[in-house]
Amino acid sequence: MLQVEDLWVDVQGKEVLKGINLHIGTGETHCLFGKNGSGKTTLLMTLMGFSGYRVKHGRIRFKGEDITHWPTNERARLGLGISFQRPPTLRGVKLRDLLAYCGGAAGPAEELAEAYRFEHFLDREVNLGFSGGEIKKSELLQLLAQDPDLTLLDEPESGVDVENLQVIGDMIRRLLQKDRHRGREKSGLIITHTGFILNYVTADRGHVMMNGQIYCQGNPLEIFEGIQQHGYEECIRCRR
Ligand SMILES: Nc1ncnc2c1ncn2[C@@H]1O[C@H](COP(=O)(O)OP(=O)(O)OP(=O)(O)O)[C@@H](O)[C@H]1O
Numbered sequence: 001m002l003q004v005e006d007l008w009v010d011v012q013g014k015e016v017l018k019g020i021n022l023h024i025g026t027g028e029t030h031c032l033f034g035k036n037g038s039g040k041t042t043l044l045m046t047l048m049g050f051s052g053y054r055v056k057h058g059r060i061r062f063k064g065e066d067i068t069h070w071p072t073n074e075r076a077r078l079g080l081g082i083s084f085q086r087p088p089t090l091r092g093v094k095l096r097d098l099l100a101y102c103g104g105a106a107g108p109a110e111e112l113a114e115a116y117r118f119e120h121f122l123d124r125e126v127n128l129g130f131s132g133g134e135i136k137k138s139e140l141l142q143l144l145a146q147d148p149d150l151t152l153l154d155e156p157e158s159g160v161d162v163e164n165l166q167v168i169g170d171m172i173r174r175l176l177q178k179d180r181h182r183g184r185e186k187s188g189l190i191i192t193h194t195g196f197i198l199n200y201v202t203a204d205r206g207h208v209m210m211n212g213q214i215y216c217q218g219n220p221l222e223i224f225e226g227i228q229q230h231g232y233e234e235c236i237r238c239r240r
Helices: 040-048 072-078 095-102 109-115 132-146 162-176 220-230 233-238
Strands: 002-011 014-024 029-034 053-062 080-083 090-094 150-154 187-191 205-210 213-218
Touching: 002 040, 014 040, 014 053, 014 213, 029 040, 029 220, 040 053, 040 072, 040 080, 040 150, 040 187, 072 080, 080 132, 090 095, 095 109, 095 132, 109 132, 132 162, 150 162, 162 187, 205 220, 213 220, 220 233
Parallel strands: 029 187, 029 205, 080 150, 150 187
Antiparallel strands: 002 014, 002 053, 205 213
16 A cells, blocks of 8 residues: 655755655554654655655655655545644635535535534634644544545544543544445554554554654554553664
8 A cells, every 4th residue: 555665854954754664555554653753743744745845765655656756635636645733724614615625435524524523513614713622523524534545643632532532533443444345445554642542443563763763663552562661762772
């Protein structure tokens, strides 16, 4: 599904990613752990093709296409979707219209919003005055409407209360669910500090990023336990 090969990326003249290699197979869910400022968000933003993330070297292949220099909208059309850590407010754009624009693959906007008790937000401008948890739900609804083949999630749990964590977890599970009817297997790459998502989806692989490099890869539950017990630095020493 996704192959990242020796990816080096500059942001505002600063070298942030330093030779990332990452392979995500069809139907696989991967978790990305790492200290603050290690480059996780930069990787997701680069995969999605946002301006300001300059690929100096390396290649991104998605569904067999070399998308390294594709514009963001074409990557989305091919089946890449993202939920931002801090999404923008879209003044003048109603959530209802954005959901319709995203594709409506998972049914009409009303149906989708009602399933997560979010119908009262449909006629509000996207993210304007939304609470932290509401913003996360709105992001995931947009992704459910888009129905991507590879979903990139940047800290989907941040700012979400304990009860809503379950709702967020269910939404992510649905996003990554295998679509047997259509013979589709969806993939995901999830940045998480708390590991909450490991309770909701079966993650196939975990990665630890440090200083713009991936040092450690393996079973995500074991990696998360290791981080909790020994810290991130141990990952560099261990080099699993
Ligand atoms: N637009 C920018 N201008 C300058 N520096 C930037 C910019 N964007 C990212 N950086 C720097 O790149 C580094 C990596 O940032 P990034 O957001 O990718 O880290 P992260 O691993 O996602 O962190 P966190 O866990 O705190 O979200 C940081 O030092 C950050 O300050």
